[in-house]
Structure formats: C-alpha cells, structure tokens
Amino acid sequence: MIYLVHILNMAIIFSILALSLNLLSGYSGMLSICHAVFYGFGAYSAALLTSNLSLPWILVIVLVPIAGAVFGLTVGRAALKFKGDYFVLATFSLQIVFSNVVENWSSLTGGVIGLSAIKPPSFAGVTLGSPQSFLFPLAFVLGVTVFVVHRISNSPFGRVLRGIREDELFCLSLGKDVISYRRCVFAVGAALAALAGCMFSAYRGYIDPTSFSIQESIFILAIVIIGGRASLLGPIAGATFLVVLPEVLRYIGIESSVAAIVRQLLYGIVLVVIILYRPQGLLGEHSAGSSGGMNK
Amino acid sequence: MEQIIANILIASVQYILIGLGLSFIYRVSKCIDFSQGGMYLFGAYAAYCFSRMFHLSLPVAVLAAVLCSALLGSLVERCLYHQIRQKPNHQLEIILTSLGVLIIIQSTISLLFQDVTRSLSQHEAAPGLLVLGARVTRYQFLMMLVVLTICIMFWLAVQRTRWGLKVRAVANNGMLAEIAGIPNQQIIVSVAVIGSGLSGLAGSLMSLEIPMHPGIGEEALLKAVLVTLLAGHYGVRQLVIAGCVLACLETVVGASISLLWKETIAFSIVLLLLHISPKFLKAKKLEVVG
Numbered sequence: 277m278i279y280l281v282h283i284l285n286m287a288i289i290f291s292i293l294a295l296s297l298n299l300l301s302g303y304s305g306m307l308s309i310c311h312a313v314f315y316g317f318g319a320y321s322a323a324l325l326t327s328n329l330s331l332p333w334i335l336v337i338v339l340v341p342i343a344g345a346v347f348g349l350t351v352g353r354a355a356l357k358f359k360g361d362y363f364v365l366a367t368f369s370l371q372i373v374f375s376n377v378v379e380n381w382s383s384l385t386g387g388v389i390g391l392s393a394i395k396p397p398s399f400a401g402v403t404l405g406s407p408q409s410f411l412f413p414l415a416f417v418l419g420v421t422v423f424v425v426h427r428i429s430n431s432p433f434g435r436v437l438r439g440i441r442e443d444e445l446f447c448l449s450l451g452k453d454v455i456s457y458r459r460c461v462f463a464v465g466a467a468l469a470a471l472a473g474c475m476f477s478a479y480r481g482y483i484d485p486t487s488f489s490i491q492e493s494i495f496i497l498a499i500v501i502i503g504g505r506a507s508l509l510g511p512i513a514g515a516t517f518l519v520v521l522p523e524v525l526r527y528i529g530i531e532s533s534v535a536a537i538v539r540q541l542l543y544g545i546v547l548v549v550i551i552l553y554r555p556q557g558l559l560g561e562h563s564a565g566s567s568g569g570m571n572k
Numbered sequence: 573m574e575q576i577i578a579n580i581l582i583a584s585v586q587y588i589l590i591g592l593g594l595s596f597i598y599r600v601s602k603c604i605d606f607s608q609g610g611m612y613l614f615g616a617y618a619a620y621c622f623s624r625m626f627h628l629s630l631p632v633a634v635l636a637a638v639l640c641s642a643l644l645g646s647l648v649e650r651c652l653y654h655q656i657r658q659k660p661n662h663q664l665e666i667i668l669t670s671l672g673v674l675i676i677i678q679s680t681i682s683l684l685f686q687d688v689t690r691s692l693s694q695h696e697a698a699p700g701l702l703v704l705g706a707r708v709t710r711y712q713f714l715m716m717l718v719v720l721t722i723c724i725m726f727w728l729a730v731q732r733t734r735w736g737l738k739v740r741a742v743a744n745n746g747m748l749a750e751i752a753g754i755p756n757q758q759i760i761v762s763v764a765v766i767g768s769g770l771s772g773l774a775g776s777l778m779s780l781e782i783p784m785h786p787g788i789g790e791e792a793l794l795k796a797v798l799v800t801l802l803a804g805h806y807g808v809r810q811l812v813i814a815g816c817v818l819a820c821l822e823t824v825v826g827a828s829i830s831l832l833w834k835e836t837i838a839f840s841i842v843l844l845l846l847h848i849s850p851k852f853l854k855a856k857k858l859e860v861v862g
Contacts, residue, residue: 307664357847361604364667365801366846369839372794376836490790494671501668537682544675551669552655 281407287519288414289476292421294499294511296468301497302505302560303429304461305441310367311496313351313374314466316488318344318473320378323391323483333397333478340474341467348466352459371490378485390484397478410479417475418512421468426508428464437461438506498547504560513559518543576823578706583819585712585719586778588812590792591799592722593771595811598800600743600763603663607648607670608771608796610677613789615641615772616779617681620692630692630780637776638769645768648673649761657757674789682786692779711780718777722770727808739763771796794835801842818842 297311321340325331331339351370358366378385385391397404397413404410428434439447440454447454477483486492495518503514522539526532550557594608618640622633652673656665693711700707708716730736741749742759750756774792782788795818802814818838825834 305664307667354843354847361598361602361663361667362801362846364604365797366843368797369801369843373836373839373843376833376839380830380832380836494675497668497671534683537679540675541679541683544672544679547672548652548669548676551665551672552652555659555665 278407281411283520283523285407285410285414285479287516288411288418289472289479290496290499290515290519291512292418292472292475293469293496294503294515295421295425295508296465296472297496298500298505298507298511299425299428299437299461299465299468301500302507302510303434303437303441304458306458306462307364307497308355308367308465309364309490309493309497310351310355310371310374311465311469312488312490312492313371314344314348314469315473315476315492315496316374316378316485317347317466318470319477319483319488320385320391320473321470322474322477323394324384326395327391327393333395334399337471337474341471344470344473345463345467347470349459349463351466352462356455356458356462368490371493375485375489378488386484388485390482392482394477394481394483396481404478407479414475414479417471421471422508422512424464424468428461429506429508433457433460441506495543498543501557502543502546502550504557507557507560510557510559514557574705575707576827578703578708580816580819580823581716582708582712583822584812584816585716587795587799587815587818588723589715589719589774589777590771590795591803591811591815592726593767593769593774594793594796595800595803596726596770597763597767599807600739601653601666601760603653603666603670604797604800605670605764605767606667606793607673607677608767609789609793610674611641611645611768611771612775612778612792612796613681613786614644614677615775616692616784616788617685617775618772619776619779620690620784623692634773634776638773641772641775642765642769645771646761646765648768649764653764654757654761657760674793678786678789685786687786689783689785691783692776693781709781711777715777715781718773722773723808723812730807735759735762794839798838798842801846 293311293315296314297308300306300308300311318340321343322336325336325339326333355363355366355370379388381387382389402409404413428437436447436452436457439450440452440457444454473488476487499514499518500511501514502517503512504510518539521542522535525535525538530538590612593611594605597603597605597608615637619630619633619637622628622636623630626633628636652669653666656662656669659665700709701713703713730739738749738754738759739762741752741754742756746756749759771792775788778792779788798818799811799814802817803810821838821841822834825837829837
C-alpha cells in the first residue's frame with residue numbers, strides 16, 4: 277500500500293511539473309529544456325530555508341514559488357533574447373550551468389552527495405512523515421496547479437499566448453507585447469515548478485543533483501509531448517503513464533537497474549512514435565500550425 | 573608554457589572534431605540534431621565492437637564504425653526526419669525526435685554494454701612524444717592530423733565541388749534551391765550521412781584517448797552545442813575559431829580557477845557573449861560558407 281501511494285505521490289509531483297511546463301511549451305510554443313532548473317531551485321531553496329534558517333514549512337511553501345517566479349523572470353529575460361533554435365540551445369546551456377553549479381558548490385548544495393535530513397513539514401502539530409500523509413497535501417497542490425493553469429488558459433491572457441504560438445507576427449501587428457507575455461508565462465511556469473520542487477524536497481527528505489539534471493528536463497518535456505500539449509489532462513495522463521511504467525516493468529520480473537534503462541528506452545520510443553503519428557500528444561489540442569508552434 | 577599551448581591545441585582539435593557533425597547538419601537543415609550525441613556514442617561503441625569482438629585492426633575498426641554511424645544517420649533522416657519535414661512547421665518536432673533518438677541510442681547501448689567503463693585503446697598508457705618541449709600522446713597527434721585533413725577536405729568539398737554548391741544553395745534558401753531544381757531532400761540526406769559519419773569518427777577517435785561509457789554521448793553533445801552556439805550558421809573557419817576560443821577558455825579556467833568550473837564558466841561566457849550581441853551570429857545568415 278505504501279509503495280502504491282509513493283508511486284501516486286511521484287505521479288502527482290511530475291503532473292505539477294508537466295502542467296507548469298505545458299504553460300511554456302504547450303500554450304506558448306516555447307521549447308524549454310531547462311525546466312528541471314526551476315524544479316531544482318525550488319527543492320534546494322526549500323531545503324536550505326528549512327534547514328539553515330529554520331523557517332516553518334508553511335512560510336517556505338509561500339516564499340519558494342515567489343522566489344521561483346523572480347528567478348524564472350530573470351532566466352526568461354536572458355533566454356527570451358534568443359529565438360527559435362537558439363532559444364532551445366540557450367535553455368539547454370542554462371540547464372548545464374545549473375547542474376554544474378549544484379554539483380560543484382558543495383558548501384551550499386552538498387555537491388554530488390546532496391542535502392539530507394531535511395526536516396519533515398508539520399502543520400497544526402501533525403508531522404507529515406509517511407507517503408500516505410503526503411497524499412492529500414500533494415493532491416491539494418495539484419488541484420491549485422490545475423486551477424491556475426485552467427484559469428490562465430481560458431483567460432484573454434491565455435488566448436494571446438495561443439495566438440503568439442500560432443503566429444507571433446500577427447500578434448505583434450495587433451499591438452501585443454509578445455516578449456512581456458512570454459516573460460510572464462515563464463515566471464508562472466517557474467513558480468509552479470519551484471512549488472513542485474518544494475513539495476518534492478519535503479516529501480523525500482533528501483535531494484541530490486541527479487533529480488534536477490538535463491535528463492530530468494527531457495523527461496518532463498517527454499511527459500508534456502506524450503500526454504498532449506496545451507491540454508489540462510494530457511500532462512497528468514503523461515506523468516501517470518511514465519511514472520507507472522517502470523513499476524510495471526519491475527512487476528514483470530525485470531531487475532530495477534535494468535528497468536530504469538528499459539523505461540528510458542520505452543519513453544524514447546514512445547516520444548518518437550507520438551511525434552510521428554500523433555504530434556498533438558495523447559490528449560492534446562491540435563495546433564493550426566500543425567506542430568504546436570515554436571518561439572520563432 | 574609549451575605544454576599549455578599544446579593543451580590548448582589538443583582541446584581545440586577535440587572541440588572541432590566533436591562539433592563538426594552537429595554544426596554541419598545545423599547549418600544546412602537549420603535544425604538542431606541532438607541525436608548527434610547518440611551518433612558519437614554509437615561510433616565509439618561500434619569501433620569497440622569491431623576491434624574487440626571481430627578482431628579488426630584499429631584503423632579498419634574506426635573506418636567501419638564511421639560507415640555504420642553514417643548508415644544510422646541516413647536511416648534516421650530517411651525514416652524519421654524526412655516524414656516530419658513534410659509538415660509546414662517542423663523545427664520543434666525534429667528537435668524533439670532527435671532527443672528521442674538520442675535517448676533510444678543511449679539506453680540501447682546501456683542495455684547491451686552496461687554502465688561499465690571500457691577502453692578502445694589496446695596499448696598500455698605510455699608517456700607522450702616530446703614535440704617542441706610539450707608532451708603529446710600519439711593518439712592526440714593522430715587526432716590533430718585527422719582534424720586538419722578533414723577540415724581541408726571539408727572546406728574543399730563545400731567550396732569547390734558541384735555538391736558543395738548545392739549544399740550552400742540549400743543552406744541559404746531551401747525553397748529557392750528546390751525551385752531551381754536542386755533535390756533538397758537528397759542534399760539533406762547526404763549532409764546527414766556526412767554529419768553522422770563525422771560524429772561517429774569523433775566518438776571512435778576520442779575513445780582512443782578517453783575511456784568510454786554510455787554517458788559520453790551527452791558529454792560530447794555539451795561540447796558540440798557550445799561550438800555550434802558560438803560558430804552559429806557559419807562554416808568551417810568559424811567552427812575552427814570557435815573551437816580554439818573555447819579551448820583557450822577551458823584551459824585558462826582549468827589552470828587558474830578549477831577544472832570543476834570549466835564547463836560552467838565556458839557556457840556562461842558564451843551565453844553572455846550571445847546575450848550582449850546576438851546579432852553577430854545571424855547578421856550574415858546568407859553568407860553560409862564551407
């Protein structure tokens with residue numbers, strides 16, 4: 277039972293991450309390969325704030341997304357100066373820089389060993405220690421994320437984002453400040469990813485750089501692509517599918533070390549097949565530009 | 573001092589060798605092909621298989637690995653990218669597919685060979701040759717010769733042949749080239765074959781010097797991306813300059829600060845450079861040369 281709840285919890289965390297990336301890559305058409313940076317930023321900030329400054333978790337959960345939004349805005353300012361394929365390369369580079377900093381700044385981040393013994397959160401005298409106790413707080417955060425993404429996507433702001441994705445030039449001709457819209461959505465996406473990182477840090481009680489590497493960024497992107505871009509249910513379905521997949525492999529008798537590689541292999545194959553035969557993903561919306569657009 | 577210059581030269585050669593495939597494909601197809609990291613990995617392991625399992629001599633094994641990488645690149649281009657290119661807005665899809673291909677190649681090699689570190693070199697590590705007061709190993713020497721030869725041949729092929737003219741036409745404006753009767757798809761396939769072959773060559777040659785494991789494809793991809801970021805849409809000359817700049821940066825940072833921070837600083841400086849002056853990459857987009 278604990279094991280199943282743990283898998284469900286991880287699926288929820290990845291759903292939050294995928295939903296936040298969907299704002300950037302799905303609704304706005306920006307292919308970002310640095311989402312694990314915001315996730316890691318949230319996780320490390322939460323761990324450091326609770327361990328070093330002994331701040332209460334309730335305050336940390338509020339502070340970390342705000343800091344994440346500011347960080348996202350800064351990163352967005354730098355990355356959005358690049359367009360098209362250079363934007364992809366710039367986000368890729370930012371991811372490498374972040375991974376290197378986390379791995380090498382041992383005095384702050386614990387280096388490759390990471391940070392352990394992160395205090396579990398406690399609310400109203402109840403300490404969240406077991407996977408079961410985390411299920412409802414995580415489900416609540418997922419609910420908040422779904423609400424935020426739903427409101428954004430159905431607002432005039434969201435319609436402009438879709439417009440930018442389909443035809444940036446046309447939106448510019450309508451007098452829309454395309455860069456500001458993109459920066460804004462970068463900040464919101466980063467804040468939500470930081471919140472997911474914060475929850476991950478609280479849940480696991482231990483973090484290390486492998487959870488926030490380039491592979492993780494690609495994994496989150498794969499969830500969005502497989503589940504479906506610009507869709508609310510798509511990223512949740514994609515996250516559930518890709519998180520549950522290795523566990524199924526373990527059940528059919530594949531060793532856990534091999535299962536991790538087989539999972540990678542399968543999600544690589546699924547990614548290619550989906551792009552070839554169903555570019556909008558399992559539950560995504562079909563873009564007028566056929567490919568979901570790109571930061572042109 | 574001599575050794576520092578030699579180290580810069582060796583690092584430059586490595587950057588150029590690794591960056592050639594990705595940069596060439598990017599210049600012509602205008603799409604970042606992340607699967608070149610996979611071709612690099614595939615080249616290294618294919619050379620290892622030919623050398624150790626089929627007992628071929630090292631030069632023959634490397635040549636066979638290059639051919640296999642080129643074949644794989646051609647397959648990926650024909651079976652995957654070609655289909656995606658038929659869609660009107662295909663850049664995003666090609667980048668994502670190339671990420672998928674990279675993951676597939678990496679995990680397949682991980683499954684077949686496990687995460688054990690292997691070496692292609694069959695000789696014991698020996699002290700390098702003393703050239704002008706600096707020590708250079710024979711594999712590094714071989715790499716320098718190969719890179720020099722490839723760069724000259726590559727420049728000549730792009731600048732002085734009919735094929736090169738077509739490649740430049742497609743790189744400048746694919747649609748116009750198609751209208752002028754140049755078989756766009758055929759040229760792109762030939763570029764993918766050569767690019768993948770070059771990445772495979774880089775993988776097998778680098779594995780003579782550095783031990784191989786399934787993660788080397790990603791490591792090489794970082795270097796290739798750095799070179800491509802700096803060299804942009806330009807040709808071999810700019811690639812060589814970019815390789816030399818990055819090698820200087822790497823060696824200076826490694827010697828003066830720490831080897832641990834060399835990648836971080838290199839990426840940060842390149843990003844800063846592009847951030848300050850992004851136009852220097854795109855301004856002469858039409859002057860795509862070999």
